[in-house]
Amino acid sequence: MKLPIFIADAFTTKAFCGNPAAVCLLENKLGEDMHQKIAQEMNLSETAFIRKLHPTDNFTQKNVSSTLTFVTLSGELRVRRGEDDIVLDFPLYPAHPQDFHEVEDLIKTAIGDTLVQDICYSPDTKNLLVRLSDTYNRSFLENLKVNTQNLLQVENTGKVKGLILTLKGESDGQARAFDFYSRYFAPWFGVAEDPVTGSTHTVLGSYWSQQLGKKNMHAFQCSHRGGELEISLRPDGRVDISGSAAIVLEGTLTA
Template sequence: MQVPVFTVDAFANRPFSGNPAAVCLLENDLDEDLHQRIATEMNLSETAFIKKLHPTDDFTKSSRFGLRWFTPANEVPLCGHATLASAAVLFHIKKNPNSVLTFVTLSGELKTRQEKDHIVLDLPLYSTYPQELQEVEELIKAATGDMIVQDLRYSPDTKKLLVRLSDAYERSVLEKLQVGAQRFLSAEKTGKVKGLILTLKGKPNGKDKGHDFYSRYFAPWYGVLEDPVTGSAHAVLSSYWSEQLGKKEMLAFQCSRRGGELKISLHDNGRVEVAGQFAIVLKGNLTL
């Protein structure tokens, strides 16, 4: 059995930057255990599986598909960069002519569209709530050391902890911070955190003016020590920074080693559009 597979660098304007995702096109149903085994074999932060909803569907013509995402360790309920990668494969390799592609997922229906050289994701927007430091103090210490934390929020819908560093810090401080994310597993005592976001306000007058905020994202609970660029984390960050900055249109940058830029647009219907560029770097087949 041959399964077409592609590697796409999402939120990237050139190869070998942004966040790589594997995308598998399933012409036929796959044995359930094979999804996880393939994702473990691909060994990227996410592997996406696009499935036909009906036997007569066609990757080159249909507008609705099933979509699932797996890390090397687990299935996850939402992955932005692998959704962008999936849309890139359908739009640019399969030449799908539809203006909007809809994916049926564990997080509901997600719509994607093309806008010039970007792909736009329509994602749910997740609110954050104040988090008591005492509950997660050991985890914060493991993540930030002695750095000053300005705000601490929790997103119950996504189980993500948002840690805002002091506005006094520059982007370079966040980029250079050495984070041993493997230690988070023993430091997190509450059982409610499955992802940790470090974030920093942009400096409008600095050399990187134009970026409203910066972030890094860690998810060792899902087998991902640091994710290069994370669409789902920005479904949380967008809510927080829109409230803090009083803006609905923002430009964000995730400061991982590979790095990636995200264009953000909030809507009044509780959704957020996250847009990014992409580079398709590999085309092939899995032999099962």
């Protein structure tokens, strides 16, 4: 069995930055065991398997301008090609104020005595959003040592499944300043730190839109790989999250 396979770095224009993902194109359905074996062989946190639902669908079409709908295990994902990027259509999830004392042990374990300005919780995604003090800058967030190893030992009754650290943006000499920065940790799912996370920006977009009074925002996730995202809140209560992608590997998998 020979399968076309790619590795793409999402939310970046540069190879070896952004969020790496393997994409395997299928003509026929594979068993779950084979999915797992291929994902383990690729050794990436994201491996996607794309199969045509209709024989007339064309994987090689270059100029796709309409919206494509992917039926996934997490629900439908709608994607369209923008002028210079790819646009993902997500629900927008609100983040509600969270009492510090209820999550104090978790926060202290993760970031010690780092100053915190605001804490919110998203019940839809089970993400805890921790906004660091405005006295910090991007460099501080990038270099912050986060203790993810001990987070699993903190009692939280399953309420928190992901930790978002975020910081207000600043004018840092960029041609276009970033509105906010973030990092994301999910050791509860075996991910110490995710390089760039589109889904967390469904929460970050909601939070920072209220804080900044903006519907369109430019964001940067400060992992060691780093990635840029454009956030656009829509009138229908959803959010467009867009970014570029760089294909760094194209080949054939033999199984």
